[in-house]
Amino acid sequence: MSAYQTELDLFKNEVEQKLPGDFLQFAANYFTKRLEQQRTFIRNQESLALSKGIVLFPSTSKHDSVAASSASLSHGANTGAGVNAGLGASAADEDVLFKSPFVDRGPHSTHIVDHLEPTHAPSSVSGQAGRDDAPGLFKGNFNVGTESQRKVNSPVDPMAAAPTPQQHPRRSVVNPKPLPINFNAQRRTSVSGETLQPDHLDDWKPENFQEKTPEQVNRLEKAVGKNFLFNKLDSDSKKLVINSLEEKSIAQGEEIIKQGSEGDYFYIVEDGTVEFYVNNQKVNTSGPGSSFGELALMYNSPRAATVLAATDCILWALDRLTFRRILLGGSFKKRILYDDLLKNIPILKSLSTYDRAKLADALDTEYYEAGQTIIKEGDTGENFYFIEYGEADVLKKGKDVIAKLGKGDYFGEVALLNDLPRQATVTATTRTKVATLGKSGFQRLLGPVVDVLKLNDPTRSEH
Numbered sequence: 001m002s003a004y005q006t007e008l009d010l011f012k013n014e015v016e017q018k019l020p021g022d023f024l025q026f027a028a029n030y031f032t033k034r035l036e037q038q039r040t041f042i043r044n045q046e047s048l049a050l051s052k053g054i055v056l057f058p059s060t061s062k063h064d065s066v067a068a069s070s071a072s073l074s075h076g077a078n079t080g081a082g083v084n085a086g087l088g089a090s091a092a093d094e095d096v097l098f099k100s101p102f103v104d105r106g107p108h109s110t111h112i113v114d115h116l117e118p119t120h121a122p123s124s125v126s127g128q129a130g131r132d133d134a135p136g137l138f139k140g141n142f143n144v145g146t147e148s149q150r151k152v153n154s155p156v157d158p159m160a161a162a163p164t165p166q167q168h169p170r171r172s173v174v175n176p177k178p179l180p181i182n183f184n185a186q187r188r189t190s191v192s193g194e195t196l197q198p199d200h201l202d203d204w205k206p207e208n209f210q211e212k213t214p215e216q217v218n219r220l221e222k223a224v225g226k227n228f229l230f231n232k233l234d235s236d237s238k239k240l241v242i243n244s245l246e247e248k249s250i251a252q253g254e255e256i257i258k259q260g261s262e263g264d265y266f267y268i269v270e271d272g273t274v275e276f277y278v279n280n281q282k283v284n285t286s287g288p289g290s291s292f293g294e295l296a297l298m299y300n301s302p303r304a305a306t307v308l309a310a311t312d313c314i315l316w317a318l319d320r321l322t323f324r325r326i327l328l329g330g331s332f333k334k335r336i337l338y339d340d341l342l343k344n345i346p347i348l349k350s351l352s353t354y355d356r357a358k359l360a361d362a363l364d365t366e367y368y369e370a371g372q373t374i375i376k377e378g379d380t381g382e383n384f385y386f387i388e389y390g391e392a393d394v395l396k397k398g399k400d401v402i403a404k405l406g407k408g409d410y411f412g413e414v415a416l417l418n419d420l421p422r423q424a425t426v427t428a429t430t431r432t433k434v435a436t437l438g439k440s441g442f443q444r445l446l447g448p449v450v451d452v453l454k455l456n457d458p459t460r461s462e463h
């Protein structure tokens with residue numbers, strides 16, 4: 001069900017961006033292309049593996065091996081054998097296919113292949129575990145301007161390099177296994193295409209499926225109910241997940257995850273406290289109801305942090321395949337939908353993949369038609385905005401249009417930074433889709449880029 005929903009969401013996104021004149025033709029072209037991509041990908045994965053004498057994700061179940069093939073999109077593309085290789089020549093065709101003669105799509109429109117380019121762009125990943133310390137409260141006012149008008153000073157993404165495996169004296173819960181064919185030590189994949197699972201997996205059942213006792217279900221409902229990931233699942237998916245979770249008792253001091261190792265499980269904390277270390281530095285602590293270990297499973301990347309039990313813990317572990325099959329398309333959908341946008345916004349380049357993913361979790365979508373006002377000069381500022389597509393003018397009383405904004409631009413931060421009323425009006429000039437972030441999310445999640453935001457604040461000189 002979640003694969004179906006993800007496909008629908010991606011399709012909806014395309015329709016909203018392209019506004020096709022001939023909807024049925026557009027839909028036919030779109031799904032034909034998707035089908036080709038998926039089939040080409042699986043064929044290429046199989047022949048690549050065969051040519052190397054490798055059996056992809058050996059499994060007793062035909063479903064598992066197909067799912068694993070689907071899950072290894074990033075590797076296919078890395079080797080030139082993935083979906084982009086299969087459809088690479090069609091980028092121009094795609095443009096013809098999706099072009100509507102009635103709609104000016106503007107300079108920033110994208111193609112569905114954007115969702116399927118896992119190799120060359122930084123990933124936006126996430127973490128549910130732990131609270132990051134709120135990175136400073138902001139003081140400032142309203143800032144506008146296109147990215148090209150803003151000076152961006154982006155430090156290197158600290159997650160871009162493969163983390164150094166840590167040598168902890170504690171016993172590891174996870175036995176190191178040989179890395180799978182799709183393991184990506186570069187950490188530079190996109191999650192998008194990987195989530196698209198073939199339809200015929202709908203009768204799929206997790207390998208570890210084991211009916212839980214009523215007492216366990218009760219406990220799990222309590223533990224899992226606190227985790228936002230599960231609130232978004234339909235009851236069938238929730239049942240599958242609950243019955244696939246394995247209980248693990250971890251003693252204080254034990255290492256649950258080692259930075260740099262391969263990801264095998266996603267964890268939910270029922271009881272106890274866990275600590276996260278990146279390059280031996282403690283970065284986070286989290287407790288009951290939180291979860292961790294999703295990054296490596298989403299991106300086929302090495303574990304981004306070492307996780308230690310700070311107290312005795314009871315954890316519930318979900319295997320990689322069930323995680324990918326159920327949670328990726330459901331609970332982590334926002335990360336998929338915002339992946340493309342966030343990884344292409346220059347001011348966010350300094351965020352780690354973990355931070356960028358948490359940002360995606362906090363975003364909401366709003367739409368504005370041409371002529372509609374998004375924010376009004378003098379109003380109280382509640383939200384910060386990224387433009388997903390569309391165009392908008394920034395107007396100031398007495399000065400008329402002072403800037404033009406387009407895809408990837410941001411606005412609304414000055415009121416939040418400086419606790420001032422909106423310093424200008426922003427009006428959509430074409431149909432515009434924005435991703436919005438509330439004040440508290442802005443303060444909590446954009447700390448690492450606040451200096452860049454302040455640097456770009458056009459009203460700084462007025463203070």
Ligand SMILES: Nc1ncnc2c1ncn2[C@@H]1O[C@@H]2COP(=O)(O)O[C@H]2[C@H]1O
Pocket residue numbers: 126127128129130257263276278283284291292293294295296297302303304305306307354
């Ligand atoms: N600051 C952080 N950076 C990276 N990972 C973190 C951080 N805080 C918590 N984590 C979690 O630690 C997990 C380690 O394994 P993963 O990389 O699979 O997923 C990671 C996140 O869920």
